[in-house]
Amino acid sequence: MKYYQEWVSKKDKEQYGIDGIVIKIDSRAVQEALGYTGKSPRFGVAYKFPAEQVTTVVEDIVLQVGRTGVLTPVAHLRPVLVAGSVVSRATLHNEDEINRLDVRVGDTVVLQKAGDVIPDIVSVIKDLRTGKEKPYVFPKNVPDCGGPIERIPGQAAYRCVNKNSFAQKRRKFYHFVSKHAFDIEESSITLCQNTRLISKKWGQG
DNA sequence: GCTGTACGACGGCAAGACCC
DNA sequence: GGGTCTTGCCGTCGTACAGC
Numbered sequence: 001m002k003y004y005q006e007w008v009s010k011k012d013k014e015q016y017g018i019d020g021i022v023i024k025i026d027s028r029a030v031q032e033a034l035g036y037t038g039k040s041p042r043f044g045v046a047y048k049f050p051a052e053q054v055t056t057v058v059e060d061i062v063l064q065v066g067r068t069g070v071l072t073p074v075a076h077l078r079p080v081l082v083a084g085s086v087v088s089r090a091t092l093h094n095e096d097e098i099n100r101l102d103v104r105v106g107d108t109v110v111l112q113k114a115g116d117v118i119p120d121i122v123s124v125i126k127d128l129r130t131g132k133e134k135p136y137v138f139p140k141n142v143p144d145c146g147g148p149i150e151r152i153p154g155q156a157a158y159r160c161v162n163k164n165s166f167a168q169k170r171r172k173f174y175h176f177v178s179k180h181a182f183d184i185e186e187s188s189i190t191l192c193q194n195t196r197l198i199s200k201k202w203g204q205g
Numbered sequence: 206g207c208t209g210t211a212c213g214a215c216g217g218c219a220a221g222a223c224c225c
Numbered sequence: 226g227g228g229t230c231t232t233g234c235c236g237t238c239g240t241a242c243a244g245c
Contacts (some may be wrong), residue, residue, distance in 0.1 A: 064238085072237060091238040093215065119239060120214075 053112045053122060056080040058105055061092065061136045073098060073136070075109075075121060082111055082119070090119035095138050102126070104133035 060076040073092040080087055090111065092098050101124055103109060108128040109121050 074238075087239075089239060091215090093238085097215090 053110050054080050054082045055108055055125065056087075056111055058103060058107045058109055058121075061098075061103075061105055063139070073138075075103065077109075077111065077119075080111065087111060087119040090121050092121065098136055104129075104135045106130075106133035 057078040058075050059078055062074050062076060064072045064074050073094070075090045075092055077088055077090060092101075092103065101109075101121060103121060103124050108125045110123045110125065112120055112122050
């Protein structure tokens with residue numbers, strides 16, 4: 001811990017960026033004995049430094065539809081510089097997360113970069129509320145396609161259950177042509193949005 | 206200017222291991 | 226045998242940046 005604290009104080013003085021330290025067992029024999037999990041070795045552990053936090057304002061909360069129909073609420077934020085990049089949106093994961101944070105449109109929130117990469121809303125500064133903030137209410141229909149929304153018991157996520165959802169089919173099409181599937185070159189989200197291959201008529205079955 | 210990729214966190218699910 | 230924990234995998238998210 002002393003070594004960790006030492007690096008916390010001197011990390012900003014280095015000419016290169018670092019986000020933490022890694023502690024590893026030195027012995028090769030012990031390393032081989034411990035082996036690996038699916039993602040990481042068992043003989044090493046990373047200690048991350050505390051993330052830089054800033055405050056900004058939630059200007060809107062918008063639902064996004066994934067290819068599996070999962071609905072993800074995304075907070076549209078007043079653009080703010082955090083950890084070297086400008087952040088204007090952050091995922092809220094699901095309704096439970098919105099309720100846990102008690103985040104409302106118009107709220108001032110504390111924002112950080114999880115792992116110095118992903119924008120993450122940490123908390124709401126309730127003392128700065130003016131009374132004009134609007135609580136977010138999960139709609140009963142998907143704004144994009146008008147289809148019904150269903151929450152499977154025991155799960156946190158809501159899903160669009162409209163089999164002809166245009167937004168869902170668009171995401172499926174993008175996944176189909178992407179590198180993870182058929183790897184069709186010159187494909188992209190923009191192309192998927194603009195192409196006549198998937199017009200809204202497709203969404204109507 | 207556009208596109209693809211990498212990055213890490215979180216949530217959900219399934220299967221297997223482990224403990225009582 | 227049943228409950229809990231661990232592991233592995235998948236899906237989703239936003240931004241920067243290299244390459245074209």
